[in-house]
Amino acid sequence: MTTLYDICCNEQQGRHLRARYDLSRHNLIFCERPMLFQQSLGLNTQQAWVCHSCHGFVGNAADAMQHRFPSKSLAACKTIIASCRQKCGYVYCNKDCEDAAWRMHHRFLCTGNIADDEEHPLVLFKQLAVESNEILLLIAQWWILEHHQISSGERTESKWNDFCMKPWWEVATLELKHQPGAFAETATLNQSIRNLCQDAADLLNQVLQMTEHNHTIPLITALDIAKRVGACEQNAIGVRQRHPLCREVFDRDFREMYHSNIVQCLAEAGFIGGDDCDTDCADEDDEQEVTAKLAMIDRDWDYSVDEIAKFLSELYIREDGMVTDVATETPSDDAPSMTAPEGDDLDQIFPPLDGTAMYATACKMNHSCDPNVLLVYHSNPSWQRPLTIFALAIKDIQEGEELTISYIEHSNKSCEERQQALVNYGFVCTCSKCTKEQEGEESKFSAREDNDDKGDLFGQDGDDEEDDNDIQTPADTDEEDSEQKLQACLERLDSIRNHVVYGATPLPLFAKASSFVNIWVHDQKHSGLLPIELVTLFQKCVQGIEQKDFALMELLGSDLVSILYSSLESTNAWPNEAYRNAYWCAVVVAALGLAHRWCFLDALDFLDRGMVLGLPVRNDPHLTGFMAYVEHHAYSISELPVMLPCNILLPNYADPTVKQRIEQHGLSHPIQYPLPDELHEPPFYRTFSTNHVLVSRPLVLRKFACDWTAVTAWHDLEGVFGQIHGHRQIPVERGSMLATEDCGRMREEILSLRNLIHAIRAADEKVENPVWSLQEAQQYSASTIYLAQHPLLEQIPALKEFVDVSPPLCGTQGPTHTNVWLGSAGTRTPLHYDSYDNWLVQVVGVKYVRLYPAEEQAKLYVISKTTRGTAAQGNMSALHCENEDWQQHPLAQTASYTEVVLHPGDGLYIPARMWHYVRSLTPSISVNYWF
Numbered sequence: 001m002t003t004l005y006d007i008c009c010n011e012q013q014g015r016h017l018r019a020r021y022d023l024s025r026h027n028l029i030f031c032e033r034p035m036l037f038q039q040s041l042g043l044n045t046q047q048a049w050v051c052h053s054c055h056g057f058v059g060n061a062a063d064a065m066q067h068r069f070p071s072k073s074l075a076a077c078k079t080i081i082a083s084c085r086q087k088c089g090y091v092y093c094n095k096d097c098e099d100a101a102w103r104m105h106h107r108f109l110c111t112g113n114i115a116d117d118e119e120h121p122l123v124l125f126k127q128l129a130v131e132s133n134e135i136l137l138l139i140a141q142w143w144i145l146e147h148h149q150i151s152s153g154e155r156t157e158s159k160w161n162d163f164c165m166k167p168w169w170e171v172a173t174l175e176l177k178h179q180p181g182a183f184a185e186t187a188t189l190n191q192s193i194r195n196l197c198q199d200a201a202d203l204l205n206q207v208l209q210m211t212e213h214n215h216t217i218p219l220i221t222a223l224d225i226a227k228r229v230g231a232c233e234q235n236a237i238g239v240r241q242r243h244p245l246c247r248e249v250f251d252r253d254f255r256e257m258y259h260s261n262i263v264q265c266l267a268e269a270g271f272i273g274g275d276d277c278d279t280d281c282a283d284e285d286d287e288q289e290v291t292a293k294l295a296m297i298d299r300d301w302d303y304s305v306d307e308i309a310k311f312l313s314e315l316y317i318r319e320d321g322m323v324t325d326v327a328t329e330t331p332s333d334d335a336p337s338m339t340a341p342e343g344d345d346l347d348q349i350f351p352p353l354d355g356t357a358m359y360a361t362a363c364k365m366n367h368s369c370d371p372n373v374l375l376v377y378h379s380n381p382s383w384q385r386p387l388t389i390f391a392l393a394i395k396d397i398q399e400g401e402e403l404t405i406s407y408i409e410h411s412n413k414s415c416e417e418r419q420q421a422l423v424n425y426g427f428v429c430t431c432s433k434c435t436k437e438q439e440g441e442e443s444k445f446s447a448r449e450d451n452d453d454k455g456d457l458f459g460q461d462g463d464d465e466e467d468d469n470d471i472q473t474p475a476d477t478d479e480e481d482s483e484q485k486l487q488a489c490l491e492r493l494d495s496i497r498n499h500v501v502y503g504a505t506p507l508p509l510f511a512k513a514s515s516f517v518n519i520w521v522h523d524q525k526h527s528g529l530l531p532i533e534l535v536t537l538f539q540k541c542v543q544g545i546e547q548k549d550f551a552l553m554e555l556l557g558s559d560l561v562s563i564l565y566s567s568l569e570s571t572n573a574w575p576n577e578a579y580r581n582a583y584w585c586a587v588v589v590a591a592l593g594l595a596h597r598w599c600f601l602d603a604l605d606f607l608d609r610g611m612v613l614g615l616p617v618r619n620d621p622h623l624t625g626f627m628a629y630v631e632h633h634a635y636s637i638s639e640l641p642v643m644l645p646c647n648i649l650l651p652n653y654a655d656p657t658v659k660q661r662i663e664q665h666g667l668s669h670p671i672q673y674p675l676p677d678e679l680h681e682p683p684f685y686r687t688f689s690t691n692h693v694l695v696s697r698p699l700v701l702r703k704f705a706c707d708w709t710a711v712t713a714w715h716d717l718e719g720v721f722g723q724i725h726g727h728r729q730i731p732v733e734r735g736s737m738l739a740t741e742d743c744g745r746m747r748e749e750i751l752s753l754r755n756l757i758h759a760i761r762a763a764d765e766k767v768e769n770p771v772w773s774l775q776e777a778q779q780y781s782a783s784t785i786y787l788a789q790h791p792l793l794e795q796i797p798a799l800k801e802f803v804d805v806s807p808p809l810c811g812t813q814g815p816t817h818t819n820v821w822l823g824s825a826g827t828r829t830p831l832h833y834d835s836y837d838n839w840l841v842q843v844v845g846v847k848y849v850r851l852y853p854a855e856e857q858a859k860l861y862v863i864s865k866t867t868r869g870t871a872a873q874g875n876m877s878a879l880h881c882e883n884e885d886w887q888q889h890p891l892a893q894t895a896s897y898t899e900v901v902l903h904p905g906d907g908l909y910i911p912a913r914m915w916h917y918v919r920s921l922t923p924s925i926s927v928n929y930w931f
């Protein structure tokens with residue numbers, strides 16, 4: 001999906017955004033996370049306990065309570081809050097966040113080792129920032145990130161300088177400029193800012209030189225600093241993010257995750273008493289399974305939202321920071337005075353995060369007093385992806401129209417007052433509203449002010465809510481028990497609904513995706529393939545879709561996903577296509593609901609799991625638009641500001657000792673020549689077909705893929721797979737089917753690409769050299785991890801750009817399946833055959849392959865079809881290649897085979913039914929085509 005806007009630039013308007021398509025009111029135009037953020041210093045850093053990497057509040061409810069009220073001994077910290085490795089006092093959500101911040105900028109700016117050195121330039125720099133302008137701290141980060149270089153080459157991005165960058169001294173004197181007689185004052189201010197910038201530059205340069213001895217980060221000048229501070233003055237947004245305990249307490253997901261924590265720590269702290277915390281969600285008798293599941297939907301929390309909110313809002317804070325429960329404590333006369341938080345304003349107990357952020361796209365929008373876009377903060381349900389900004393259309397917008405926001409709070413301001421408020425931006429507003437008002441047509445506009453017009457670029461309170469009045473509870477006519485439960489559940493939803501920010505999925509995408517569901521459900525009605533209870537639930541989904549009841553879609557969709565998953569697991573129904581189709585359909589319903597709530601990462605998780613476990617209709621024209629929409633927005637909020645350097649070791653193939661290392665250490669024995677046929681230039685398909693395909697003769701084609709961008713780009717496993725696509729969920733195998741020890745036995749899991757890369761890195765660290773021997777592969781079998789035979793290019797279409805999706809050597813029809821194999825060193829694929837012709841293309845790393853012709857099958861101890869388990873298809877051999885048990889498998893000793901080592905860019909043609917065994921000698925990525 002392309003963006004819904006274009007970034008344009010002209011002399012009058014500077015950089016600005018224009019709608020690329022017609023947009024409707026309530027459409028989400030884009031969302032993004034800040035490229036830079038600086039928390040307000042002082043009290044806020046102490047009270048709002050946030051991660052210094054992603055800026056989310058750290059820990060769970062218990063941690064937050066503990067942090068805020070340390071004198072109470074509360075539940076122990078259950079999450080893994082990480083502290084800075086140099087103990088500077090910074091905290092992070094977890095080790096990942098710590099690591100990312102460290103690698104991005106913190107290694108330059110950490111005071112952990114130097115805290116008591118008052119003369120240290122870093123200490124002096126921070127002091128200067130505190131005394132003059134906190135933004136200087138942001139500038140230090142900016143400079144480092146802007147010049148961040150990684151080992152595999154430079155990746156400076158122009159986005160860092162794509163702002164109006166008037167020097168600070170010019171911006172700061174804008175206001176004085178218009179005052180008569182302020183000439184001397186202007187000159188003094190101008191000079192003192194120049195001096196300040198020079199001091200800051202001198203100190204920062206010393207810091208940079210001390211940390212980075214090879215000077216990959218250039219020195220900064222006073223002007224560099226001034227331009228960036230100026231840019232912040234005119235582009236940055238003041239952000240305030242409420243503490244989850246204040247805000248998210250109204251959210252269903254949040255409650256689900258933190259409910260017991262909140263209750264527990266409130267109880268332990270004595271805020272609530274005598275609770276009997278019963279978890280009686282399944283008090284049902286042994287009714288049908290589905291009915292029981294339905295009861296789960298209607299699970300009752302021990303305490304309702306209102307109750308929890310009430311607990312929190314009724315807490316009193318004393319001036320010494322202690323919290324008391326008003327009901328249990330009567331203040332004595334000499335007790336410090338108490339202040340009660342107002343109504344539902346809980347910010348006093350859990351203060352919000354305050355700070356300044358730079359957003360690369362939002363900062364390119366110009367101001368209008370009659371804007372068509374509103375920026376909204378809405379942290380997704382959990383505590384993740386903080387500071388995400390959502391740009392919402394508040395009017396119908398035509399293609400080509402400029403997208404504008406209001407920089408100021410202006411509902412009741414006159415034109416003159418607005419111009420005054422805008423003075424620091426250095427322009428006179430000539431928007432239609434200002435023009436008309438100056439022509440004396442004010443009345444018309446003030447009448448038009450509506451609720452939506454809350455667009456204040458600064459100091460947004462993040463509480464804007466869009467209540468979609470179209471949404472109604474579907475009327476229920478049926479009298480069934482499940483109906484009643486559903487009804488109760490819907491009633492409960494009503495209260496949640498009002499607290500959700502709605503930004504509609506573009507109607508055409510929604511309509512198409514939901515027609516997919518409608519059609520599928522309609523087909524199920526009479527097919528008899530699914531139990532009637534499930535069909536009924538799916539029909540409820542359709543009703544939800546028709547009524548645009550997104551909360552119901554989310555709830556029912558995700559519950560159906562878990563119901564189907566447990567039936568698939570417990571009855572081993574994986575081969576049951578009806579169930580897997582249903583799984584995919586449920587996933588789409590849940591994703592439709594989640595996308596409406598802008599939970600794009602969660603929606604994408606569902607879709608990914610659906611692609612892995614369900615039977616997705618690949619390239620279904622109904623779904624592609626919606627899936628691209630979800631994918632697009634998920635990507636824009638999952639990005640880190642810069643790519644992290646790669647920590648996974650891969651051999652440098654240009655180094656002749658590497659070849660030696662592979663042969664002497666990696667291989668279990670010297671390769672027996674002759675090899676399979678080998679070519680260095682691709683043959684014509686017809687020649688290849690005649691000489692190899694028709695006669696089942698393998699072929700090695702060196703440099704098959706040497707011009708694929710994947711060969712270089714994917715070398716950076718960490719950047720491409722760990723970061724850009726790190727949030728995608730994929731199926732992996734841990735351990736090996738060939739492992740002899742229990743702990744190394746293969747297990748299947750679904751995890752994120754980021755975690756796969758972490759696991760590859762962890763395996764990589766077991767052995768000093770990136771090339772693993774057979775013994776190492778066996779010894780560390782439990783650490784090996786493999787995304788094996790997965791259609792990753794279908795799942796992440798963006799990856800197709802890096803490879804040839806239809807190589808000519810796969811014939812005129814092109815490949816029927818394309819799979820990606822991504823894993824650590826030491827992965828071993830047992831001896832087996834496939835019924836397709838196969839091109840195995842090595843992209844990154846080195847693999848050893850052994851091939852036995854089909855004629856040798858009699859000597860290969862084929863595992864019979866009647867055996868249970870994965871090998872039941874008659875295409876697996878019991879032989880442990882490279883580690884054969886000749887006693888048990890004597891015939892194999894005489895079986896003839898060929899073998900080959902594949903390097904990046906090499907392709908191997910494996911004929912259909914030819915037996916093959918594969919071992920990765922290094923971390924490796926391959927692509928294979930069945931044709």
Ligand SMILES: C[S@@+](CC[C@H](N)C(=O)[O-])C[C@H]1O[C@@H](n2cnc3c(N)ncnc32)[C@H](O)[C@@H]1O
Pocket residue numbers: 012013014015016162163164234235363364365366367368424425426427428429430431
């Ligand atoms: C947040 S930036 C917007 C992007 C800016 N146009 C650019 O080229 O980078 C704010 C600056 O844009 C310019 N600007 C914003 N709204 C404007 C308007 N309505 N008329 C003229 N200039 C405007 C002012 O120079 C202001 O300081």
Ligand SMILES: [Fe+2]
Pocket residue numbers: 368369370418429430431432433434
């Ligand atoms: Fe205006």
